[in-house]
Amino acid sequence: MNSLEAAVFNVEPESVLSEVDHNKPVQHRVRHTLSFKGKVINFYQKGNSINKCALEFKIDRRIISRWIKKESRIINTKLKRQRFAVTSERNMAMYPVMENQLSNWIYEKRNQGCCITANSIRSKAIELFTTIYKNTDESVTDFQCSNGWFYNFLKRKNFALRRITTSGRELPKNSISIIKNFFADCQKITNEPDFRPEKLINVDEKSIYLDFPTNSTYDCKGAKRVKATTCGGEKARISAAFTASSAGEKLPIFILVPRKTDLPNYTPPENVVIVYKESATFDENTVCSYLRKILGTHKELTDLRNIHLVIDSARCHLTSKVNKEFVDLGIEPLFVPPRMTNLLQPADVCWFAVIKKMYHQRWNEWFINEPRTFTRFGNAKSPGYAKCIQWLSDIWKEFNPELISNSFAYCGILNQFNLHSALSHILKNNTIINDFIEDLDESDEIADHFSTDERIVFFERTSNVEVTNSSPYLPSTSSPTPTIPSTNSSPSLPSTSSSTPTIPSTNSSPSLPSTSSPTPTITTWSLSVNNENNLGFSVISQYQTNSQAITSAQTTSTSLINSKKKGRPRLSPEEKERRAEERRNIKRSKN
Structure with missing residues (x-):
């Protein structure tokens, strides 16, 4: 044993403890929440120096300097729960170009109101990977789009699976x-x-x-099933x-x-x-x-x-x-x-x-x-x-x-x-809220308890392809007009009486684009109702027919719908009873 080892072993424990300063505070790291960091930054923005901020809050000035550099990220971070740090800006992705394009694709589709599923994200990721890294060194890599990559991608790009809160059609463009x-x-x-x-x-x-x-109830945390019993x-x-x-x-x-x-x-x-x-x-x-x-x-x-x-x-x-x-x-x-x-x-x-x-x-x-x-x-x-x-x-x-x-x-x-x-x-902003749409649940309830009787409309033949814009509440004509094929089996209506005048087409109305192909021919019908007491609503629909022209001047929409769905006009109750009686007679003759 040398002299140093002998000196260490010969030290008395009481002498070592007597040399320790018990009044000196214990050194440890302190975590500050984002809300506290925001208070410090706010104090600095009022014209106080970094040194004064350090004295006021008893924090090292170097820490405050780092917080000031991250000012925008600290202030803009949403505080739904208590947080201590902002998300790292370091890109941990193996394929950053592909992930950036995939993220932009998701944003684009969500702005259009499309529902994005996990399968659609995975298939789009494989498609982008094949396209971007086709002739590069990464092409030899077999990109599997695994669950680990998928959930890490969602975390990196701040995506999450969300429940649909509102569904329906978008508001009109105008x-x-x-x-x-x-x-x-x-x-x-x-x-x-x-x-x-x-x-x-x-x-x-x-x-x-x-x-x-x-739609909600209080229940135990972690319950796998939350059941609601009803009477059916x-x-x-x-x-x-x-x-x-x-x-x-x-x-x-x-x-x-x-x-x-x-x-x-x-x-x-x-x-x-x-x-x-x-x-x-x-x-x-x-x-x-x-x-x-x-x-x-x-x-x-x-x-x-x-x-x-x-x-x-x-x-x-x-x-x-x-x-x-x-x-x-x-x-x-x-x-x-x-x-x-x-x-x-x-x-x-x-x-x-x-x-x-x-x-x-x-x-x-x-x-x-x-x-x-x-x-x-x-x-x-x-x-x-x-x-x-x-x-x-x-x-x-x-x-x-x-x-x-x-x-x-x-x-x-x-x-x-x-x-x-x-x-x-x-x-105020002169803009349409993208995520504010006609509520589908409410519209479905109304459609269910409203009659779909098509006799409320009258169709009349017009010579020009024009939109009668007599009502200020019509949707914009820039939206595509759905085409409904009509058949020649639709019976004609007698001419409407003078008590229900139709809305004439005006020259100021924008015209629809004409088709260049000679067949099938395009026939335009004007949907009109009584115009008294602000009841004028006129809609133009296009109906494609075969090369033979429709000879009837007016057609009931009930016959139009039935002929479109079944291919024949709707039978009257007497005709149905007559045919049923014929079938019964045939069965009796066979027996």
């Missing part, structure tokens, strides 16, 4: 001009000398399902039309119950009008019944000379029969432009979300607290039509009248000073 024209029509009404808020009324239809649980009535529904004025006055609910017979021993609430209809769908006859029972009665009780009705552009609202009912009752319709109800209709924008939430709450309370009743097969019964109607009656009574009156201002009908956020953004 949405801004359509909205401004609608506001101009609203101002004409509100500027009338005898205008009162009680005269301005909005109505909209809504489907109400008997079983209507919420998710598809059973009633159709309800909610009506209210801009003064906040609520009119009775018009409810269609899908029954042939009345509910036994049932008296509806005082603020509900019930109509029993087997299909519970709104067609022109049902709309006329609504106008007489709800608006006609309200007009008589309030002694209003006329009513301005804000209503959407559903086909059953645009028929000549409904227009005649408008005229007879002294109702002046103001049609919300097509595909604009989620922007301009008060009921869609403000009412239905609250009504749906309150209905969810009542259904959940009933399902949790009230005793179950069962069928003879042991299945739980749904609430039933009577209870659902009572819930809607109570909800409509409790509905805030102030919200109703404000909804007309939010949609720009009363004035344009307090628009809702989406509408205000579109008009």
Whole structure:
């Protein structure tokens, strides 16, 4: 043992501990959150030096200097949770060119509203890899597009699998001009000398399902299945039309119950009008019944000379029969432009979300607290039509009248000073919100309980390929017009009477591009309805036929649809019965 080793082994432990300074703080690294770093940067931006920042926050000046260099990344990082560092800018990709192009492709398709799946990303990645690295050293590499590469790519490019929140068609290209024209029509009404808020009324239809649980629930963390038990009535529904004025006055609910017979021993609430209809769908006859029972009665009780009705552009609202009912009752319709109800209709924008939430709450309370009743097969019964109607009656009574009156201002009908956020953004920035589209769920509900009766339209032959742009609410003609093949088996219509004039084509309307090929021939049809009381909507459709010209001057769309689908005209009930009797006679003769 040398002298150094002897000196080390001979040291007493007490002497070593006595030389340690116990008052000196223990050195350790401190992690600062991004919010704290933002405070330091904000203090520096107020004109303070780096040294003063270091003294103020007791941090080394070199650390503050690094934070200042990363200022934009620190401030712009979204703080959904507590974070300590920004994402590294170092590109860890093995094939950065391919990944950049793949990322740009995803952004491009998402801006178009396309749904991107994992398989589409993988196939596009292999396609880009083959194209980019075809004649390079990387071409010898067998790019497998593995799960590891895929999830790391998503992490590097900040992509994640997201649930679709809104689906539907895009807004028209000329949405801004359509909205401004609608506001101009609203101002004409509100500027009338005898205008009162009680005269301005909005109505909209809504489907109400008997079983209507919420889409979310509290459950244990990590549960693999989150089940919601119902009574099996998710598809059973009633159709309800909610009506209210801009003064906040609520009119009775018009409810269609899908029954042939009345509910036994049932008296509806005082603020509900019930109509029993087997299909519970709104067609022109049902709309006329609504106008007489709800608006006609309200007009008589309030002694209003006329009513301005804000209503959407559903086909059953645009028929000549409904227009005649408008005229007879002294109702002046103001049609919300097509595909604009989620922007301009008060009921869609403000009412239905609250009504749906309150209905969810009542259904959940009933399902949790009230005793179950069962069928003879042991299945739980749904609430039933009577209870659902009572819930809607109570909800409509409790509905805030102030919200109703404000909804007309939010949609720009009363004035344009307090628009809702989406509408205000579109008009202030003079641009269409790319991710704001017509809600598919809502449009599907409307389409389901609206009749698809094609007799509401009239087709007339025109000599020129022109678009009659008489209505300011038509979508832009720059969008492609779908072509529907027609057949020669369509029967002709007699000429329309003078009570339903058609909208003539104007020379100022932009013309559609003509086709150069001689066959098939192009025939243009003008879709027209009665133009009284702002009911003029005209659409041009192109129909391709064979080389033989269509000899009939006018064709019913019902026969057109049936001939397109089945290849023959629709049979009358008498003809069907006659053919069935012939088949029965043939069977008897064989036996």
